[in-house]
Amino acid sequence: MCLGIPGKILETFDSKGLRMAKVQFGGIVRETCLEYVPETAIGDYVVVHVGFAISKVDQEEAARTYRLLEEMGQLAELDAPPIGDRPKREELP
Amino acid sequence: MKYVDEYRSETLARNVTDEIRRIQTRPWVIMEVCGGQTHSIVKHGLDHLLPQEIELVHGPGCPVCVTPLEMIDKAHAIARRPDVIFTSFGDMLRVPGSEADLFAIKSQGADVRIVYSPLDCLKIARANPDKKVVFFAVGFETTAPANAMSVWQARKEGIKNFSILVSHVLVPPAIAAILQSPQNRVQGFLGPGHVCAIMGYEEYEAISSRYRVPIVVSGFEPLDILEGTLMTVRQLEEGRHEVENQYARAVEREGNRTAQDLVAQVFEVTNRKWRGVGAIPESGYRLRHEYREHDAELLFEVEKIDTTEPSVCISGQILTGLKKPHDCPAFGSPCTPQTPLGATMVSAEGACAAYYAYGRYMKSKIVAD
Numbered sequence: 295m296c297l298g299i300p301g302k303i304l305e306t307f308d309s310k311g312l313r314m315a316k317v318q319f320g321g322i323v324r325e326t327c328l329e330y331v332p333e334t335a336i337g338d339y340v341v342v343h344v345g346f347a348i349s350k351v352d353q354e355e356a357a358r359t360y361r362l363l364e365e366m367g368q369l370a371e372l373d374a375p376p377i378g379d380r381p382k383r384e385e386l387p
Numbered sequence: 388m389k390y391v392d393e394y395r396s397e398t399l400a401r402n403v404t405d406e407i408r409r410i411q412t413r414p415w416v417i418m419e420v421c422g423g424q425t426h427s428i429v430k431h432g433l434d435h436l437l438p439q440e441i442e443l444v445h446g447p448g449c450p451v452c453v454t455p456l457e458m459i460d461k462a463h464a465i466a467r468r469p470d471v472i473f474t475s476f477g478d479m480l481r482v483p484g485s486e487a488d489l490f491a492i493k494s495q496g497a498d499v500r501i502v503y504s505p506l507d508c509l510k511i512a513r514a515n516p517d518k519k520v521v522f523f524a525v526g527f528e529t530t531a532p533a534n535a536m537s538v539w540q541a542r543k544e545g546i547k548n549f550s551i552l553v554s555h556v557l558v559p560p561a562i563a564a565i566l567q568s569p570q571n572r573v574q575g576f577l578g579p580g581h582v583c584a585i586m587g588y589e590e591y592e593a594i595s596s597r598y599r600v601p602i603v604v605s606g607f608e609p610l611d612i613l614e615g616t617l618m619t620v621r622q623l624e625e626g627r628h629e630v631e632n633q634y635a636r637a638v639e640r641e642g643n644r645t646a647q648d649l650v651a652q653v654f655e656v657t658n659r660k661w662r663g664v665g666a667i668p669e670s671g672y673r674l675r676h677e678y679r680e681h682d683a684e685l686l687f688e689v690e691k692i693d694t695t696e697p698s699v700c701i702s703g704q705i706l707t708g709l710k711k712p713h714d715c716p717a718f719g720s721p722c723t724p725q726t727p728l729g730a731t732m733v734s735a736e737g738a739c740a741a742y743y744a745y746g747r748y749m750k751s752k753i754v755a756d
Contacts (some may be wrong), residue, residue, distance in 0.1 A: 297581060297607060298529070298581050298584070306426055310540065310544060311540075311543070312536075324503065325504075325506075327504070327506060327533075327536065329536065329645070329649075330532055330645050330646040330649075330679070331643075331645075332645065340580075341528050341584070341637065342492060343530065343533065343581065344476065344503070344504050344505065344526075344530055344533045345503055345504020345505070345507070345531040345533060346504065346536065348529070348531060348581070348584055348643060348646065349584050349637055349643065351636070351637065355636055355637075356714075358608075359608070364610055366421055367735075368423070368426070370477065370478075371476065371477065371503060373475075373477075373504070374477055374501045374502060374503035374507075375500075375501060375547065376503070376507075377502065377503075377507040377510045377511060378663040387391075
C-alpha cells in the first residue's frame with residue numbers, strides 16, 4: 295500500500311482551492327493533488343500515492359519504476375472506479 | 388532495449404551479491420520493514436541470491452496486515468448503517484473481521500465503495516448531502532498526508548457529512564518495539580523508502596544510535612534491496628551503526644516538509660494496537676481535537692468495540708522477525724489468502740501471502756543458480 299506510482303503531469307487545474315493535475319500512468323489518466331509538490335510543472339514526472347504526488351522524479355527513473363510495478367502486479371489501485379472524472383484510456387506515445 | 392536493461396541489472400545484481408560474499412565473515416539477520424520490499428524479495432527470490440548466512444526477515448510494514456481486528460469490526464459496524472456510505476481503498480475490502488468482510492456486507496445491501504484517493508470521498512460527500520460519508524483511513528506515514536488533506540479540506544469547505552475512521556500507524560515506534568523485545572534477533576534494518584520520502588530519516592538516527600543498529604533507507608526494486616543489504620552488511624562487519632540512504636534518488640534527509648506540516652496540523656500521536664503484535668506506545672495517529680467532528684470513531688460511538696484475535700496464528704512472531712511463514716503449522720492449510728487466519732496472510736504485501744503467492748511451501752532453500 296505504501297508504494298508510489300510514477301506518472302507524468304499532463305495539465306494542471308484548480309479544484310476548490312487545491313492545486314490538481316491530470317497525471318498519466320501508462321495508458322490511464324487520473325486526477326492527482328499537487329499540493330505537496332508545489333515546485334512541479336506540466337511535463338514533470340511525479341511519484342503518486344493514493345491520488346497525491348509526494349515527490350518529483352526524472353523521466354528515466356519514472357519509466358523504470360513503472361515497468362517494475364507493472365511486473366509486480368502493484369498497479370491495482372489505479373483500477374479503483376473514478377468518482378466524477380472518467381479515466382481516459384489513451385495510447386502511449 | 389528491455390533485454391539490454393535486464394542484462395545490465397543482472398550483472399549489477401551479481402556484482403552486489405559478490406561484494407556481500409566478499410566482505411561477510413559471520414551470520415547476520417537483517418529485517419526489511421516495508422511490505423513492498425517483502426513482496427519484491429519473495430517475488431524475485433532475492434533472499435536466495437544472498438549468502439546463506441545473511442538472513443532476511445520480514446517486518447511489520449504492511450498497513451492492511453497490522454490494522455487490528457477490532458478496528459475492522461468497527462469499520463463493519465459503521466458500514467452496516469443505512470445512513471452511511473462507507474469508502475475504503477480496495478485492499479481493505481476482503482480483510483475478514485470477526486463475522487464478515489466488507490464485500491459480504493456490501494452484498495447484504497450496505498453502500499460500500501472503493502476509492503482511489505481520500506479526495507474522492509469529498510466528491511461523494513458533496514453529491515450525497517443526506518448521507519454520512521465515512522473513509523477508512525488506514526496506512527503508514529506515506530498515506531497520512533493524503534488522509535490529512537481530505538479532513539483539512541472538508542473542514543475548510545464546511546463539508547459536515549464526511550468523517551474518517553483513523554487507524555494510522557508509524558514505522559519508527561515499531562522498529563523500537565522490535566529492538567526492545569528480549570527475543571529480538573534483528574541486527575540491521577532496511578528502512579522504508581516511501582515512508583522516508585515523506586518523513587525524512589532524522590527520527591531513524593535516534594533509533595540507530597540508541598540501539599546501536601544500522602538502518603539503511605532503501606527502495607523496493609531488486610537492485611535497491613540488494614544494495615541496501617550490502618550497505619547494512621558493510622556497517623555490521625565494520626562495527627558501525629548509522630543511518631545511510633541507499634534511495635537518495637527519492638529520499639532526502641528532511642523529507643517532504645509541506646506534507647509533514649499538514650499531517651501535524653490534523654493528526655497527533657497516540658498509542659495504537661498492531662494486529663499480531665499488540666499495543667505499541669505512541670505508535671500511531673489520531674485526529675486532533677479541532678477535527679473531532681470528522682472523527683468517525685466518536686460520531687458513531689464504536690470506541691467500545693473490543694475484539695480479541697484467535698490465537699492459532701503466529702503472525703506476531705513473523706512480523707517481529709522471530710519466525711518465517713513456513714514455520715507455522717497452519718500455513719497453506721487451513722490458512723490461505725482466501726481464508727486468512729491472521730495479519731500476514733490478509734494482504735498481498737504480508738509475508739505469508741507473498742510466500743503463498745510465489746509457491747514457497749517448502750522450508751528447504753532453493754539454490755539460486
